[in-house]
Amino acid sequence: MSSIIYPWGQHQNQWKIPETKEDFLFNDKGDALNSLGHRCQEVKEVLGIDLTFSNYFLVLGDNACLHMHKPVEETWPYLLSKATNHQYYNLAIVDGGLEGVRYNLLNWLHRYGKPKMIFISCEWANRFIGVEYDEDIKEASKLGDKAGFYRGRRRLFSALLEQIDIPMYQIVGPNDEPAVLSDSIKIIDVEHSDDEKVAQIVSEGFLEATRALSP
Amino acid sequence: MKKLEFVSAGLANDPEYNSLGFRCKEFDDIDFDNYIIFAGSSHVEGIGVEKDQTFAHLVSEVLECDHVNLGVGGGGIDALEHNVLMWFMKYDKHPKEIVLEWQIYQRFVKGEYGEENLCPGGSWSDPRFVTYADHPLYIKGEMAYRNLHKLLPVKITDVMHGKISSYTWNSSVIWHCKDDIGSDGEHPGPKSHLKTSENILEVLNR
Numbered sequence: 001m002s003s004i005i006y007p008w009g010q011h012q013n014q015w016k017i018p019e020t021k022e023d024f025l026f027n028d029k030g031d032a033l034n035s036l037g038h039r040c041q042e043v044k045e046v047l048g049i050d051l052t053f054s055n056y057f058l059v060l061g062d063n064a065c066l067h068m069h070k071p072v073e074e075t076w077p078y079l080l081s082k083a084t085n086h087q088y089y090n091l092a093i094v095d096g097g098l099e100g101v102r103y104n105l106l107n108w109l110h111r112y113g114k115p116k117m118i119f120i121s122c123e124w125a126n127r128f129i130g131v132e133y134d135e136d137i138k139e140a141s142k143l144g145d146k147a148g149f150y151r152g153r154r155r156l157f158s159a160l161l162e163q164i165d166i167p168m169y170q171i172v173g174p175n176d177e178p179a180v181l182s183d184s185i186k187i188i189d190v191e192h193s194d195d196e197k198v199a200q201i202v203s204e205g206f207l208e209a210t211r212a213l214s215p
Numbered sequence: 216m217k218k219l220e221f222v223s224a225g226l227a228n229d230p231e232y233n234s235l236g237f238r239c240k241e242f243d244d245i246d247f248d249n250y251i252i253f254a255g256s257s258h259v260e261g262i263g264v265e266k267d268q269t270f271a272h273l274v275s276e277v278l279e280c281d282h283v284n285l286g287v288g289g290g291g292i293d294a295l296e297h298n299v300l301m302w303f304m305k306y307d308k309h310p311k312e313i314v315l316e317w318q319i320y321q322r323f324v325k326g327e328y329g330e331e332n333l334c335p336g337g338s339w340s341d342p343r344f345v346t347y348a349d350h351p352l353y354i355k356g357e358m359a360y361r362n363l364h365k366l367l368p369v370k371i372t373d374v375m376h377g378k379i380s381s382y383t384w385n386s387s388v389i390w391h392c393k394d395d396i397g398s399d400g401e402h403p404g405p406k407s408h409l410k411t412s413e414n415i416l417e418v419l420n421r
Contacts, residue, residue, distance in 0.1 A: 015350055017357050023365065103358065106300070110366050128351030130358070140347035147341040149348075151326030152333055156297045159219040163304035 018130045023107045025093045032072040040090040056087040058115040060101040064123040064192040065092035079199030084206050097127035098179045102157050114166050121171035121192050125179035126150040158182040221298050224288040231266050239284035247308035250281040254295045255316025259286030263397015268405045273412035289335030291322020296359045316374040320356030321345040360384050389414045
């Protein structure tokens with residue numbers, strides 16, 4: 001970095017917050033995106049015409065839930081949907097990190113209410129949103145880690161999630177930093193890039209829980 | 216780790232603060248059919264003035280309602296946003312009004328390794344971080360501002376303290392100015408709070 005920037009905010013007029021579609025952050029490119037830029041069916045196909053169907057699962061995260069290099073039929077949200085016979089909506093955003101998860105979840109709950117369950121997976125949770133990762137931002141990211149910025153954001157978000165009374169699961173691989181940490185959110189310890197394994201492990205747990213709840 | 220709900224910075228065992236560290240009644244004692252929420256930083260908390268001189272107290276007195284003071288000394292937009300969202304997630308009964316005091320966007324909430332409590336951070340604690348991260352912190356702040364205005368079920372009245380918050384995301388913002396100096400020698404004093412309360416009431420009665 002060439003110089004320290006003072007006073008605060010001299011570039012504010014040049015800085016633009018990320019665009020949204022119908023209040024949601026979205027992917028602007030990728031295969032099999034719906035009209036809102038999400039890698040799944042249209043909202044009305046999941047929630048029904050009157051948008052009240054709630055027997056579906058919601059997926060939130062970043063590249064870990066998208067795997068844009070694969071056909072959507074080979075990604076774990078799709079495979080999990082088939083294995084559990086449940087619809088899903090995938091609100092994951094490329095490079096969205098914790099901030100993308102948080103933003104889209106709050107807006108989804110506000111607009112459509114609670115799903116049956118939520119799955120969260122991030123390969124890069126601790127990242128800023130809405131900025132290019134140049135050298136200054138990389139340095140800011142390192143300093144943010146030392147300053148406790150990301151830990152603070154994670155604890156605040158985790159506390160909010162604890163108020164939402166639905167089952168939540170976080171898929172965390174061996175190299176991933178969790179986006180949330182809470183006793184009420186079950187950790188599924190599996191490498192997200194192995195889509196078939198993720199779908200298998202999660203669906204086994206899902207079906208077991210469903211059987212346990214059945215009369 | 217202890218379960219976190221609200222972020223506060225109140226003094227432990229200070230009779231002016233409730234058991235959660237906020238400078239108002241216990242939340243369980245609030246009249247949920249007739250109350251107003253204030254959230255923000257030390258300016259809402261009322262550092263430098265008596266509890267009954269804060270603009271939160273003065274406004275609620277005129278409106279003849281209870282008030283919740285979610286002011287957090289040293290807190291920024293992170294603390295404000297979190298506390299207000301937490302309130303609406305925990306309590307079904309909505310306030311009559313919400314007054315939010317938006318602080319400088321470089322402030323954040325620090326989570327220290329091995330520490331249960333979160334604490335406010337900013338240029339005083341992490342000057343290199345807030346300098347390098349000025350752009351993403353600004354983006355986060357403006358997103359929080361726009362999101363809260365969209366998500367909350369009650370209209371928000373915005374307040375900013377002119378000394379450090381120069382951005383105007385809302386042209387009708389009420390400026391909490393330092394017309395006099397509080398007992399701490401730093402924050403606005405009683406006259407400043409009175410003026411801000413009058414400006415808030417003017418907007419609320421419009």
